[in-house]
Amino acid sequence: EVQLVESGGGLVQPGGSLRLSCAASGFTFSSFWMNWVRQAPGKGLEWVAIVKQDGSVKSYVDSVKGRFTISRDNAKNSLYLEMNTLRAEDTAVYYCVGSTGWLLHYWGQGTLVTVSS
Amino acid sequence: EIVLTQSPGTLSLSPGERATLSCRASQSVGRNFLAWYHHKPGQAPRLLIHTASIRATDIPDRFSGSGSGTDFTLIISRLEPEDFAVYYCQQYADSPLTFGGGTRVDIK
Numbered sequence: 001e002v003q004l005v006e007s008g009g010g011l012v013q014p015g016g017s018l019r020l021s022c023a024a025s026g027f028t029f030s031s032f033w034m035n036w037v038r039q040a041p042g043k044g045l046e047w048v049a050i051v052k053q054d055g056s057v058k059s060y061v062d063s064v065k066g067r068f069t070i071s072r073d074n075a076k077n078s079l080y081l082e083m084n085t086l087r088a089e090d091t092a093v094y095y096c097v098g099s100t101g102w103l104l105h106y107w108g109q110g111t112l113v114t115v116s117s
Numbered sequence: 118e119i120v121l122t123q124s125p126g127t128l129s130l131s132p133g134e135r136a137t138l139s140c141r142a143s144q145s146v147g148r149n150f151l152a153w154y155h156h157k158p159g160q161a162p163r164l165l166i167h168t169a170s171i172r173a174t175d176i177p178d179r180f181s182g183s184g185s186g187t188d189f190t191l192i193i194s195r196l197e198p199e200d201f202a203v204y205y206c207q208q209y210a211d212s213p214l215t216f217g218g219g220t221r222v223d224i225k
Contacts, residue, residue, distance in 0.1 A: 004161075044217070044218045045154075045156075045205055045207075045219075047213055047214045059212065102150070102209030102212075102214045103150075103152060103164075103167055103209050104152070104162075104164060104207070104214075107162045107163070108161055110161070
């Protein structure tokens with residue numbers, strides 16, 4: 001059974017930092033592109049970032065460029081999102097998602113990040 | 118970027134009824150790289166349809182997708198209780214990948 005379990009969410013002040021983690025199992029992690037997708041309260045889904053199987057290619061939505069960094073460790077079947085200079089508008093549930101190219105196959109249940117003073 | 122507009126925003130139907138959901142793109146979606154997802158609050162979203170009309174693994178045949186270019190449709194032929202949820206379309210032809218705003222299917 002495919003499992004993606006996110007962790008690391010919580011309450012952080014504006015301007016602060018947070019690191020999200022995602023533990024993957026039940027599929028060949030190293031064969032998939034990996035993504036972070038978020039959903040702000042009461043809003044729809046928004047793609048945030050993607051990393052290629054070997055970590056050599058990364059891409060971000062414009063609103064997080066320069067502030068967020070996606071990375072992976074294939075030996076640990078883990079995905080990460082380093083989030084810096086957080087803003088109120090970054091408040092959302094963050095989902096870890098495995099994809100083939102841009103097609104999003106496997107989703108975790110999400111971790112909530114709240115940016116507030 | 119390709120903007121996806123879903124309609125209606127909310128659909129109120131009874132179990133057993135047919136649901137028709139629309140997704141319109143601001144420009145043609147190359148190779149019909151259009152997917153549909155089912156999402157219930159507190160749960161992981163689930164891939165239903167890709168390439169506009171191909172059902173994902175283990176998706177029942179009451180779900181069908183159609184369309185090409187800029188206009189796409191998801192039909193649920195007979196609503197089951199677990200189908201009451203929010204549905205999103207997503208294009209994966211161009212960067213950045215984008216989602217529609219969602220259609221909520223509620224129990225009438």
